[in-house]
Amino acid sequence: MKKYNKLKITFILSIFFFVTGNSWGQIPQVPREMRFADLTLKLNEQVRREIQLDVDALHKNPNYFRVKLERVNLYMPIVEKELLAAGVPTDLKYLAIQESSLIPDAVSTSNAVGFWQFKKGTAEEVFLRVDNHIDERKNIVSSTQGAARYLAKNNSQFNNWMCGLIAYQMGLGGAKSYFGTQYNGKKIIELDRNTHWYFKKFLAHKVAFENQIGKLVSNTGYLEEIQVQGPTTLKAIATNLGVSEAHLKEYNKWTSNGNIPDDRPYSVVWLRPGNVPVRTLSNTSAQSNPSNTAQSTQQIQNPADAYPKVTGNTQKSTQADQIKVNNIPAIQASQKTSQEELAEDAGIRKGKLRRVNDLGRKDDIEAGGYYYTKAKNNTAEVETHVVQAGETLWSISQKYGIKLTSLKAKNRIREDNRLIPGMVLNLQDHRKRGEEIPILPRNQQAQKIPTTTNPPTTQTQPPASTNQPNTPANTNIGQTLSHTVAPGENLFRISQRYGVKVDDIKRWNRLSNDNIRVGQKLTINKP
Known part of the structure; x- marks a missing residue:
């Protein structure tokens, strides 16, 4: 009888796990081609099999995956918001899952701590406070801001988010030695068994979670962030919020004793009852998940995300006379090459290619980049653009198909070092002489500037x-x-x-x- 009962229980549990596992659908399969940030990745069969093994392992235990997914759903809106504000592609959010499973006080064998697994020295480099009282590595807002700074710094050395991501694990010096300059600026990358293990592990997390986020959400609320200027305590804040001190301590393990000092503002998060508010996702997320209906109901398109607008025979975009970019004839570079070679592919003279794209004589042609074959316009279709970290005047002019000289003249700005994330640049009207370029506050930089009207008068000057x-x-x-x-x-x-x-x-x-x-x-x- 006992043996029979054991078999019966085992059978019931097997059915439960089968049904639970299949409620999420089949284990996602690694595709032959993927989009990551602004890169196109082409995977051969061997690397697909390697990554698939990791994806299968992440989905192996349905209960474990469900617990992790609930944690991901809780923290991901904040992670996405901070990455967007820093101008870092939101695809990098999967790195936090890979590093810590979004466990705030996770500690590695090498003594890396927190959501993004920073060692003390590296944390201090990105302006996180780490001492006996405060450890911002365990603060989801601060640590994500630090990770975004670190990743953006790495990417600036390579102009390649794959290299920048791997530098997160190897260090910038190690990544430079490992890669050299072979991937600098490259936008189409072929992956094989020699691809760095850390990046393959990252792609496994991206494949495993990208179509699952938003599903099976059982949390009774969502995490809300409030900025607090000390000196104060979690106990005092809990009283004002109408929650217990234990509740705040659970989500704010970055303060060891519940005290918040007065040296700077700190982000406190708490589980607010109700539905998750609509959040803004980046265009890279949308492209990565064209079929993710769970997220599509929460997505607000940024007008800038629609640019550059590519139309025509996009399957033959690397051939002449096949596509238009922002309604201007153009061609896509299939690989990093010279101006002479791309001009020959486009069927135009090198001088014209350089002139219509505002290129210098020594500028390289970047793989995956779009280059115009006829002159750009004096204005763009939209009125304004909010500057993101890492952008240049040239990259903005190419994005919208506006002449570089026109962009500079409209905003009375000549050098890239004058650009500041959050600046609202004019793309149609000239800025008046002496008129200051508005800069959005950091928490508004991911919000959208109207495309048919001028920016609200409240934004024409920076807030007091x-x-x-x-x-x-x-x-x-x-x-x-x-x-x-x-x-x-x-x-x-x-x-x-x-x-x-x-x-x-x-x-x-x-x-x-x-x-x-x-x-x-x-x-x-x-x-």
């Missing part, structure tokens, strides 16, 4: 909370300014805003470390 100097930013050349530290700012963000180095700000203000406080006056010497 950002303490923008009275003199227009583009006319302060060679002047000494006073900057008042606003909530959420650190030395890195301030340095980016003014186009100066962090070390210079510290030297000008005799700062012994990177700690600054809200309301503190800083001297800035504009170059």
Whole structure:
């Protein structure tokens, strides 16, 4: 009888796991071609089999996968928001799952800690506080901001997000030695068994989770972030929110004793009852999940995401007279090559290719890039563009099919080092003489600028909370300014805003470390 009961229980459990597992559908299969960030990845059969084994392993235990998926659904809206604000492709969100399974106090064998698995030294490099009282590696907002800075810095060395991602594991020096310059700027990459193991593991997480996010959500609320300026305690905040102190401690393990100091604003998260609010996803996410109906109901398209608009015979985009980009005849480079070779493929003279694309004589042609074969326009179809980290005046002009000289003239800006993430550039009308280029606050940079009307009057000047100097930013050349530290700012963000180095700000203000406080006056010497 006992043996019979055991068999019966085993059979019932097997049926349960079978049904549960199949409620998610079949285990996702690794495709022959994938999109990752702005890259096109082509996978041969051997590397597909390797990655598939990891995907199968992630789905092997339905209960374990479900628990992890619930955690992913809880934290992912915040991760996506911070990556978007930093101009980092949201495809990088799967790295947090790979690193820590989104367990806030996860610790590796090498003593890396938190959501993004930072060692202490690296965490401090990206302006995270790590000491006996505060460990921002365990703060989902701060640690994601730090990871975004680190990944963006890596990518800037390669102009290739695959290399930048692998540098996250190897370190920048190690990645440079490993890759050299073979992938710099390359947009179409063929993967095989020699592809770095860390990237193959990452792709397995992307395949395993990208069509599952949003499914089987059993949380009774969603994580809401609030900015807190100390000194205060989680206990006091809990009273104001109407939740228990234990509740806040569960989601805010970054403060060891529940105390929040006054050296800077900190992000506190709590589980707010109700439905998850509509969130903005990047275009790279949408392209990666064309069939993900669970997410499509939450997606708001950024007008900029529709550009460049590619029409025509896209299957033959690397041949002449097959496609138009922003309604202008164009061609796509199949590989990194010379101007002469692409001009020959396009059936035009090299000088014309250079002229209509605003290329310098020594500029390389990047694999996967779109290049016009007839002149660009003096205006774009949309009125404005919000500058993202890593963009240049040239890349923006190519994105919208607007002449580089026109873009510069409309905004009275000539050099890339004057671009600041959040700047609202005009793409149709000329900016008035002396008119300051508006800069959106960091928490609004992922929001959309109207495509048929001018930016709201409330955005024509930076908000008072950002303490923008009275003199227009583009006319302060060679002047000494006073900057008042606003909530959420650190030395890195301030340095980016003014186009100066962090070390210079510290030297000008005799700062012994990177700690600054809200309301503190800083001297800035504009170059």
